[in-house]
Amino acid sequence: MGQSSETVAGRGKPRVAKHEGPRPLPPIPNTNYASFMLERMQAHGDNVAMVDEEARGRRTYAELCDLIPRASGGLKAAGVSPGDVVLLITKNHIDYPLAMLAIIHRGATCAPVSPTLKPDELVHVVKISKARYVIACASAVGAVKEAYFRMPKWTLKQLWVLDSSSGISQFGRLLQQDPVPAFSTDDGLDPAKSVALLPFSSGTTGLPKGVMLSHRTLLVPHVRSVYQESIRPKTPKPTRNLFQTVMLFLPVSHTYGHGMVTATLFNGGTVVVMLRFSPKSFFETIERFKVTWAPIVPYIANFLIDTPLMKKFDISSLVGFTTAAAPISAAASNTLMKKTGRVIGSAYGLTETNGAVSANSTLFGFNPESVGRIVPYCDVKVVDVETGRMLGERQEGEVCARGPNIMLGYMNNPKATASALDAEGWLHTGDIGYFDEDNFLFITDRIKDLIKVKSLQVSPTELEALLLSHPAVEDAAVVGVPHAKLGEAPRAYVVLRSGAILRPHEIEDFVSERVSSYKQLAGGVRTVDAIPRNPAGKILRRQLKKDFMSSKL
Template identity: 45%
Template sequence: MAKENGRIVKWRGDVPFPEIPNVNYASSLLNAMTKHGEKDAALVDAQSGKVYSYGDLQRAIPTMRNGLVAAGVRPGDKVLLGCRNHIDMPVALLSVILAEATCVLINPASTKEELKHIIGLSESRWAIAQDEKVALKMEEVFKELSPDALKKLWVVSRKTSTRPSVTDLMNSTAPEPKHKDNTFDAGTSVALMPLSSGTTGLPKGVMLSHRNLITTQVQRKYLASISPPRSFNLYGSSLIFIPMYHMMGFNMTMNTLFSGGKAVILPKFTPKEYFKAIENHRVTFSPVVPYVLRFLETSPIMKNYDLSSLITFVTGSEPIAARTLEIITKKSGRMAMQGWGMSESSGIGTGTSNETYFKEGCIGKLGPFFQAKVVDLETGEMLGERQEGELYVRGPSVMLGYANNPKATAETIDREGWLHTGDLVYFDEDDNFYITGRIKDLIKVKGYQVAPAELENIIKRIEGVRDVAVAGVPDGRLGEVPRAWIVPMADATLDTDAVIKHVAEKVLPYKQLAGGVELVSSIPRNHIGKVLRRVLRKSYEAKKSKL
């Protein structure tokens, strides 16, 4: 039985929601492009100055689709895409989706061990690699799995490669496929598979349907239709340095293309390149991760550049202090705001407004189509206003499930369709949500997810380690960083610097033990043996406060 005043939070409004069309996501975007100017800039490389117009994309995406189909890619096939931000990446991504195949988004810096797991769970048989180095790594892993596991591979950059490339596919003379699949269902066909780390330490493949992704665009159009007319297009010029293999980077790029703006592409964040791009391309919208805002909070660099075109910064992936948002707004003269989302909800969820920008912990109101409830962690009862519990959300953008992982899917989406987010929240009388913590043990470094169990499994294999726990500890620049607490075996001598080096050799840079290693006599656990990471963090913070 629900607690008194427990209720489901819904979108407040009288205007009915529009239907979500049963169409291919890439086809929907191409149709939207016809409403924009043929010669208007759609994608811009901030470093080289290369430009794709909307007309260029309307020709390149179907042509590349034709080349993929001619090569043998069929509906339902999985195509691995490992690439950092590049002007050709959205073209490749959308071409795969237009072919009714599934685009599996990965970090090109993934280790061989990570790649082996990802290829296995996604059942990928085709691949697009950033460059020759990434291509070689992919090929080696595919061969380890099976001699004929990889059907074909293309590269994005041909600077150091003679392999078939994305450019070749964009110049393909292959005819448009004659066969039309009349059984296509946008609600069940998987368009995109980003990766989400879990407490098992291994990434999970998030299956997002065409309908899931189209919902995000219908939501955006609905909000525009009920809002007062404005004199500017927020997405007129968006600066994209957040990786497009993450849902935030993907969504912000696609939102810009649906809106008829130009997406200015940077491969990564460097302060000078970032502000030069804002100035040179008259950027109006800058999605950022929290660590960038924390850098800008103390850095004097922004005063050297013209930010007059910028309308707003927006951040997500982890909560950021209201004080930081206020300081950035005051220093830049531009609004800084935050929202909430996750890959499993297609990267959308809530957003702040004029009234809630600087309320501590506020992630704003639910977007259209969503329902939410807050659930007591112990009893499972639905809670009411200002009662803290786990956030559950439900709606047409919630994922189909995790690829080849029915157990994890059942643990995350219940029989009533509620997505259990793992986030601790409460909501107020006006239905604004406030995030207070994470139930899940994931550590977020610069917006990247790090699973403690992955690092624990590596450390456990070190000779002399009897027990280990990893948790995130606060870091002023990166938000959180991993720290390890190790119980040595009797009479064992462990060198903490050697442990840090050992882990660094096996993981990506953001997963390294930047929070250090501490040797302890025991690891705090509850009655069922689960590590009490909150106890570890509090112990660390107490010791640090005494220094």
């Protein structure tokens, strides 16, 4: 589990870690987020902003800048008022930014939602958000209707569908209205307090929570990127070249996918929209569209390390990868960089922090063992889990973050908000970690994922890293399961590489030879075809625990 505060006591005085740059950080604009983006996007004219990988559609910057105010006018004509919540339930779609920015332009709140949610899950989302308007892709319409059917009559005022579907109002009708100006500060908008985006947390520790992000919060990553460019040494390959063509198979309903879309539009690049990841389409898309940047998640990085497809396609356009949403091992990162000859950036952040808290990058430096240096506009402190006392360098505890990038709270959930945000505005992330003398941040675990073997804490990620070091293991997950003598014990789920033969007792022996007795896999080992993960690549530990308990009934 890294180094405890007891073993490193005295290494550093308690302090807050933050970016230490050569010049002051610029202020965050006090404006409507959509207005800000439109002003930036207008400079890119007829360049392609969004294109479908199967060439079924495209949008230029000029089109988006014309249509967003029209769609905002359509929402106004339909009765959407500033402050209303509009659910945007869609798979990856070229019109995601059009719909999302139109909602925010109107002064309403856009709530991106995964189209894979079942009606019961959507009922939960509707109850939290109080949303009475929905924009959805055709595949989600059935679940939307069923969810609202279970709500009081007239809860749903209007449903628009992005794709063709008979008998349902088309999103395209909103685009036929005259354009309207953005809801602004003159109209009563408070960019620091008005909720522009309402993404839903992954729900790994309970039912999903609506994360309230203000207009000002959404602006932070863009202002940060401008600042970073201002202090970057002049090179032949500026950041905008990285954003020239960005592939997107990450779901837009997740902060990572959403952030890649908005960052690319801010930099004038083209987003190549993919519905899902597949090995062949990944490389075909890079080759066909001359992709310059590929945002991925760690389990895809592990796939890329081993696949023979890398040599069968032309990936010469690719400048680099970025990985986020889940931890990636230093070994995997270094191996992928060596194999591809491309830089592998990484970042750590949460939905609640609207993206990065820290990043490994060419500007701030790399430490593959870490999750990068603290980024501008975000302060970090580490506190003792039991006492809340602030710790110093290399002292392990709960990571807390504060800054204009932090959420306002969880919508209609004051109890959860109070447990996450303290009186001084610090977000308690629930992650265990520490920072060093150079402000590199290290994440070692999740508080709620720790396995309690008697009174001792065991890190599942430590055991997963060990399992992945075995040449026959392709993927692994470790969870705590009930144990008669130990209270809780580590149990491993392992995916073997193609053709490999490895028996459960051999895996147990491999681990027991390398860890203390209390960290051994006393909960057993099960080989499986795949580790359950959410679309962002995070292990669904609750599902594994639930499956284990069901097998014991």
